[in-house]
Amino acid sequence: MVELSPEEQEKAIAEAPKGTWAILLVYAVLMVVGWLYMFYGFFLPHGPVQ
Amino acid sequence: MEARMAASESRLPLANIWIAFITFALAAFMGLYQVAERSGLFPKIEIIELYFRSVSSHGVIMGYVLTTFFIMGFGYWVASSSLKIPLWGGKKLGWLGFLISLGGTAMAAIMLFTGKASIMYTFYPPLKANPLFYIGAAFLVVGSWVWCLQMVMTMNVWKKQNPGVPVPLSMYGMTANAILWFITSLGVSSEVLFQLIPWSLGWIDTIDVGLARTLFSWTLHAIVYFWLIPAYIAFYTLVPKAAGGKLFSDEFSRISILMLLVFSLPIGMHHLYVDPFQSAGWKFVHMIGTFMVAVPTLITGFTVIASMEVAGRLRGGKGLFGWIKALNWSNPMVLAGGLSLLMLTVGGWGGVVNASYSMDVAVHNTQWITGHFHLIFAGTTVIMYFAIAYYMWPSLTGKPLFSKKMALAQLWLWFIGMLILTLPWHILGLIGQPRRIGVPPYSAEFTAPWEPYLILMFTGGVILFFSALLLIINLLFSHLKRKSSERPVMEYAQALHPSLKMPTLLNGFGFWTAVIAVYMVASYGYPILQFFLMETHGTFPWSI
Numbered sequence: 001m002v003e004l005s006p007e008e009q010e011k012a013i014a015e016a017p018k019g020t021w022a023i024l025l026v027y028a029v030l031m032v033v034g035w036l037y038m039f040y041g042f043f044l045p046h047g048p049v050q
Numbered sequence: 051m052e053a054r055m056a057a058s059e060s061r062l063p064l065a066n067i068w069i070a071f072i073t074f075a076l077a078a079f080m081g082l083y084q085v086a087e088r089s090g091l092f093p094k095i096e097i098i099e100l101y102f103r104s105v106s107s108h109g110v111i112m113g114y115v116l117t118t119f120f121i122m123g124f125g126y127w128v129a130s131s132s133l134k135i136p137l138w139g140g141k142k143l144g145w146l147g148f149l150i151s152l153g154g155t156a157m158a159a160i161m162l163f164t165g166k167a168s169i170m171y172t173f174y175p176p177l178k179a180n181p182l183f184y185i186g187a188a189f190l191v192v193g194s195w196v197w198c199l200q201m202v203m204t205m206n207v208w209k210k211q212n213p214g215v216p217v218p219l220s221m222y223g224m225t226a227n228a229i230l231w232f233i234t235s236l237g238v239s240s241e242v243l244f245q246l247i248p249w250s251l252g253w254i255d256t257i258d259v260g261l262a263r264t265l266f267s268w269t270l271h272a273i274v275y276f277w278l279i280p281a282y283i284a285f286y287t288l289v290p291k292a293a294g295g296k297l298f299s300d301e302f303s304r305i306s307i308l309m310l311l312v313f314s315l316p317i318g319m320h321h322l323y324v325d326p327f328q329s330a331g332w333k334f335v336h337m338i339g340t341f342m343v344a345v346p347t348l349i350t351g352f353t354v355i356a357s358m359e360v361a362g363r364l365r366g367g368k369g370l371f372g373w374i375k376a377l378n379w380s381n382p383m384v385l386a387g388g389l390s391l392l393m394l395t396v397g398g399w400g401g402v403v404n405a406s407y408s409m410d411v412a413v414h415n416t417q418w419i420t421g422h423f424h425l426i427f428a429g430t431t432v433i434m435y436f437a438i439a440y441y442m443w444p445s446l447t448g449k450p451l452f453s454k455k456m457a458l459a460q461l462w463l464w465f466i467g468m469l470i471l472t473l474p475w476h477i478l479g480l481i482g483q484p485r486r487i488g489v490p491p492y493s494a495e496f497t498a499p500w501e502p503y504l505i506l507m508f509t510g511g512v513i514l515f516f517s518a519l520l521l522i523i524n525l526l527f528s529h530l531k532r533k534s535s536e537r538p539v540m541e542y543a544q545a546l547h548p549s550l551k552m553p554t555l556l557n558g559f560g561f562w563t564a565v566i567a568v569y570m571v572a573s574y575g576y577p578i579l580q581f582f583l584m585e586t587h588g589t590f591p592w593s594i
Contacts, residue, residue, distance in 0.1 A: 019371050
């Protein structure tokens with residue numbers, strides 16, 4: 001753990017949560033791709049219930 | 051907000067939480083037996099009657115007993131530590147509720163353990179249990195209503211004493227959960243009281259299965275949020291504190307809690323997608339509602355991860371993801387928060403597949419579903435219960451935690467075990483294994499592709515059982531320590547930008563309860579009413 005100066009602390013708090021946005025963007029893309037994979041890659045090729 | 055808990059205040063939450071974890075240990079052992087039985091590795095223990103007795107007990111204990119008692123205990127702890135006023139109705143009323151719930155649990159447990167209630171945990175007729183099981187379950191719920199009343203009223207008393215001041219977020223979330231539980235438990239309570247008990251007692255000969263399943267669906271999905279909201283409360287108020295940071299937004303957190311409260315209630319018919327007694331239109335309405343729940347889930351994800359990012363940056367983390375490495379992962383609450391979110395990510399994806407009306411057919415009643423709900427409930431939710439217990443334990447018992455290292459190992463094992471258990475279950479579902487089976491009576495050719503996944507499932511189950519043991523050992527040894535220490539100050543995370551005044555709509559529940567009432571009538575009114583209006587072909591409506 002690095003000790004931050006009061007100025008650095010203020011900067012850290014004021015900074016936009018870029019990492020969070022990046023994680024959520026990756027998650028959203030994975031969710032959409034995962035859903036499309038299930039729909040087009042599994043569900044439709046599976047055909048009617050036998 | 052800081053306070054120390056007095057010994058006299060800790061007994062009620064402690065009793066609730068011990069009941070939760072003692073029964074959890076029993077259910078964990080049953081889980082171990084079930085994966086061993088299903089693995090096919092131990093033919094001598096493949097006893098179908100015993101298997102379903104175990105599955106029913108495991109499900110009822112994990113789904114209703116562990117959760118209800120843990121949440122009640124956590125609620126009393128939150129009310130005491132955040133509001134710092136006496137509990138409305140007094141501790142005696144809380145003990146009365148506890149004893150009613152405990153008596154009901156004992157009654158239901160005897161029926162389960164003696165094989166007189168091997169009906170799973172879904173209250174779906176025509177599976178029929180001994181009436182004492184249903185009566186016991188009803189007492190468990192009635193006892194918890196006492197807790198609901200105490201949460202709501204204690205918050206109201208505090209608000210009267212502190213006009214215009216925002217209710218502490220932890221208590222705001224807990225009160226939302228009490229309201230949610232009271233409303234959602236009305237569905238199964240009606241089913242038990244007006245259908246299952248008279249039917250099991252022989253007062254009526256037949257039962258309207260469609261009505262029963264519709265009433266149970268009223269409870270069946272929102273109950274998941276009753277289980278999950280305490281985990282969210284920990285995400286918002288305990289994880290940022292333990293991480294050394296602040297809550298990113300108090301208002302966002304309240305909006306998310308309110309959206310969960312409103313959206314999670316009238317969506318249960320997605321459990322009935324393949325049942326014939328509700329029309330496609332109503333199921334579609336409930337599907338839209340189900341997808342709406344993704345919104346507060348994403349808001350929670352953003353708020354919690356952003357809070358952790360702030361904490362990581364305050365610890366010197368740099369760059370887009372450098373703050374993740376800088377976080378204090380040796381703190382059980384932070385570790386559990388991170389692992390829980392990871393499991394929510396995978397479980398959430400599975401949930402979106404289940405919730406899709408057409409695609410659900412591909413996974414409905416397969417082992418995929420078991421994998422999904424274990425990942426969301428036993429993974430995402432219960433791992434936070436463990437972390438909350440570790441966090442509360444020194445303040446409840448007045449003794450330090452026996453071993454932090456053991457707690458960290460236990461959380462990692464739970465995470466690893468849960469993934470090894472549930473990911474193969476998802477695959478098994480996709481290759482055709484039904485859920486709710488013991489020893490499958492199918493051809494060897496059909497079941498051969500299942501085998502490697504069944505071995506993985508067994509491995510995951512063993513790891514989970516070992517993790518459960520570590521939890522109990524840690525809590526028990528902490529409690530039995532001779533040396534007491536000063537009870538630690540109980541702290542909650544402060545918001546990055548604390549609000550001195552909160553909009554009325556984000557500081558109370560009156561308006562939202564009215565919204566829920568309208569939404570519930572709109573989405574469940576006719577689907578229930580139809581059973582009293584439709585042609586019953588010679589039998590009396592509702593089988594009376």
